[in-house]
Amino acid sequence: MKAFIIDRYGKKEVGRIGEMPAPEVRDDDVLIQVHAASVNPLDSKIKSGEFKLILPYRLPLVLGNDVAGKVVRVGARVRDFKPGDEVYARPDDDRIGTFAELVAIKASSVALKPRSLSLVEAAALPLVALTAWQVLVETAKLKKGQKVFIQAGSGGVGSIAIQLAKHLGAFVATTTSTANADWAKTLGADVVIDYKKQDFASVLRDYDVVLNSLGNDELNKSLQILKPGGHLISISGPPTPAFAAERGLAWPVKQVLRLLSAGIRRKARHKGLHYSFVFMRADGAQLREITALVESGAIRPVIDNAFPFADTDKALAYGESGRAKGKVVVQVI
Numbered sequence: 001m002k003a004f005i006i007d008r009y010g011k012k013e014v015g016r017i018g019e020m021p022a023p024e025v026r027d028d029d030v031l032i033q034v035h036a037a038s039v040n041p042l043d044s045k046i047k048s049g050e051f052k053l054i055l056p057y058r059l060p061l062v063l064g065n066d067v068a069g070k071v072v073r074v075g076a077r078v079r080d081f082k083p084g085d086e087v088y089a090r091p092d093d094d095r096i097g098t099f100a101e102l103v104a105i106k107a108s109s110v111a112l113k114p115r116s117l118s119l120v121e122a123a124a125l126p127l128v129a130l131t132a133w134q135v136l137v138e139t140a141k142l143k144k145g146q147k148v149f150i151q152a153g154s155g156g157v158g159s160i161a162i163q164l165a166k167h168l169g170a171f172v173a174t175t176t177s178t179a180n181a182d183w184a185k186t187l188g189a190d191v192v193i194d195y196k197k198q199d200f201a202s203v204l205r206d207y208d209v210v211l212n213s214l215g216n217d218e219l220n221k222s223l224q225i226l227k228p229g230g231h232l233i234s235i236s237g238p239p240t241p242a243f244a245a246e247r248g249l250a251w252p253v254k255q256v257l258r259l260l261s262a263g264i265r266r267k268a269r270h271k272g273l274h275y276s277f278v279f280m281r282a283d284g285a286q287l288r289e290i291t292a293l294v295e296s297g298a299i300r301p302v303i304d305n306a307f308p309f310a311d312t313d314k315a316l317a318y319g320e321s322g323r324a325k326g327k328v329v330v331q332v333i
């Protein structure tokens with residue numbers, strides 16, 4: 001099959017389209033003919049080697065962490081899907097590779113795609129919507145009337161997290177650049193701070209939850225806007241020893257993560273705040289909840305741009321610019 005492959009890790013690695021063997025279909029898997037796959041910063045971080053410690057892959061590696069397509073075959077133990085079903089998924093960490101003609105994914109990580117979406121639109125959702133769900137519903141347990149600050153509201157995660165938080169009944173603040181400020185309000189943000197002109201830490205007060213997706217500066221400033229007992233949840237690091245334990249990472253890796261996160265954990269503790277790191281995981285049951293939210297009109301995918309499969313390298317480079325408004329999709333068919 002044709003696939004977008006990296007041969008080595010490195011900032012200069014661009015990847016290439018080449019031939020790879022079709023994936024092995026295990027008894028619990030569905031084999032999906034990929035129609036579309038969206039781009040995530042995770043693809044670029046894997047490509048650069050930044051995630052080697054946490055996600056040790058064998059090279060050459062097919063990149064891609066999001067898919068929408070048609071089931072072509074199911075494993076012997078699969079009962080919930082049949083050939084012809086239109087599905088979407090974020091594959092499990094150790095089985096990525098959606099920038100390809102075919103991908104095999106555990107059936108428990110797959111869901112039927114929302115009927116109201118095309119396959120291109122559906123491909124924009126799984127990873128970012130699961131991230132938003134695992135941060136806001138699972139970790140923060142966000143309740144009606146609570147105040148949440150979602151950084152980078154125009155990004156892939158931000159644009160879905162705003163809609164989900166609003167659906168949960170929260171009061172939502174976000175940051176965007178000048179050009180995207182009005183648009184973020186249409187997603188449901190109650191307060192939009194233009195980060196080019198104002199510092200969010202001097203405007204926001206008494207928040208219950210922060211979703212941090214930016215750097216160290218924003219992470220530390222987020223502590224200032226939380227009320228006592230508030231929860232700072234970061235998806236851009238630093239990872240915690242609790243995350244290392246959950247993932248069963250080796251002892252030396254756990255010690256590295258302990259050191260990396262010691263500062264923010266200590267500062268949060270002194271202020272009576274909680275700090276968590278979330279690294280999203282594949283989950284078909286949660287994806288079914290997301291399908292229902294899309295079908296009820298509560299959330300919709302946001303697509304900046306779509307590229308043909310032959311231009312997957314350009315799609316990744318566009319994502320790496322950090323300026324995408326919503327998601328970048330690769331159309332494999």
Ligand SMILES: NC(=O)c1ccc[n+]([C@@H]2O[C@H](COP(=O)([O-])OP(=O)(O)OC[C@H]3O[C@@H](n4cnc5c(N)ncnc54)[C@H](OP(=O)(O)O)[C@@H]3O)[C@@H](O)[C@H]2O)c1
Pocket residue numbers: 040041042045127128131151152153154155156157158175176177178180195213214234235236278279280281319322323324325326
């Ligand atoms: N841990 C996890 O499970 C997990 C899951 C998903 C993503 N992530 C991480 O979360 C981060 C965001 O992911 P993403 O997919 O949302 O990225 P993205 O879509 O590539 O983010 C691009 C957006 O960020 C905005 N932005 C850039 N700098 C900003 C700033 N200083 N303040 C406010 N907005 C800013 C840009 O808006 P302007 O053009 O207007 O500046 C652009 O719309 C990445 O580091 C990614 O690796 C982690």
